[in-house]
Amino acid sequence: SEHVKDAAITIGVTTQPEVMRSFGSNNAFRGQGLLARFFYALPKSTVGTRRSQTAPIPDQVRATYFHHMLTLLENLHSVHSVHSVQSSSDSVHSDKDPYKAIFIDILYIEISMDATIRLKNFMDWIEPQLAEYGPMGHFADWAGKLAGAALRIAGLLHMAENLGQNGQNGQISDNELARAIRLARYLLPHAQAAYAEISADPAIDAAKTILRWIEKACAQQFTRRECYRGVRGPLFKSADDCDAPLRLLADHNYIRELDVAERG
Numbered sequence: 001s002e003h004v005k006d007a008a009i010t011i012g013v014t015t016q017p018e019v020m021r022s023f024g025s026n027n028a029f030r031g032q033g034l035l036a037r038f039f040y041a042l043p044k045s046t047v048g049t050r051r052s053q054t055a056p057i058p059d060q061v062r063a064t065y066f067h068h069m070l071t072l073l074e075n076l077h078s079v080h081s082v083h084s085v086q087s088s089s090d091s092v093h094s095d096k097d098p099y100k101a102i103f104i105d106i107l108y109i110e111i112s113m114d115a116t117i118r119l120k121n122f123m124d125w126i127e128p129q130l131a132e133y134g135p136m137g138h139f140a141d142w143a144g145k146l147a148g149a150a151l152r153i154a155g156l157l158h159m160a161e162n163l164g165q166n167g168q169n170g171q172i173s174d175n176e177l178a179r180a181i182r183l184a185r186y187l188l189p190h191a192q193a194a195y196a197e198i199s200a201d202p203a204i205d206a207a208k209t210i211l212r213w214i215e216k217a218c219a220q221q222f223t224r225r226e227c228y229r230g231v232r233g234p235l236f237k238s239a240d241d242c243d244a245p246l247r248l249l250a251d252h253n254y255i256r257e258l259d260v261a262e263r264g
Contacts, residue, residue, distance in 0.1 A: 011038070020197045030198075036141040039149070039187050040194035071163045109155055114174035122181050123147045136188075139195040146184050154180035206235045206245035211254060221258065 023029050030036075111119070126147060129136040136143040154177040161176065196204060213230045214222070222230075224246065228239040236242060249255045 013038075017042075017197050020194060023198050030141065033141065035195075035198065036145055040190045041187070042190050042193050042197075068160065068163060072159060075159065075163075109158060110171040111151070111154075111177070112171040112173055115154070115172050115177040118174055118177050118181070119147065119151060122150065122184075136192075139191060142191050142195065143188070146188070150177070150180045150184040153183055203244045203248050206231075206241070207248045207254075209233075209235055210242065210245050211249060214255070 023035060028034075126136070126143060128134060130140040130144055131137055134140075151172075154172050157176045157179055158170075158172045162170065209231050210227060213219075213227070217230060219226075219230075224239055224242050227242050227246065228236055231242070246255070250257060
């Protein structure tokens, strides 16, 4: 087996929904917590509105980004270097030793009291929604890690705010944590949509097909037979195949069944 000391890895994947759906067929991916460790973003397709030529990134933005990223990487390199010195040198034992002092200051970032309260409130907001029938119940493995992820994002923001200072001289502020939670809230509906793709079942795909037909036909009212005629194809071989996806759409308040008196 391979052993990597002090491993640190960042994974970025740009893929198609069809590939995401294949993740759901691998029980180990979700069962061992892999899928819960990614941030998801499902942007709206720009096909049909793309421009053949776009403005280049301004030189000042490019230079600022390069400088900030280089400084952050140098800080992380210094953490690794100090860690190596402390681990390998028998002479580093005194609290007065400069290497040990730097090592402690770099690796331990505190969180302010105001930020602690904000984090607690965020956790209290998330928790009841993780229940089996809660809004986040079907992707609780991901949502249950969101508060911790927000805190890590806040730590990164703190490092970025203190460029060249190795993350020292202060605590994670309430403002930094508030910004991290704002990003976390943005990621929530994307993760919900991603898990709908990953765990997609035929009823969900069929419901999406019916919903597209309703929108295209501008249907205010329709019968099951009319629905079947509008979506007939591989997913709908008979009118009975419309029942489950129609119930699903009704359960999520996209449509509702009319009483006899309401039917035109």
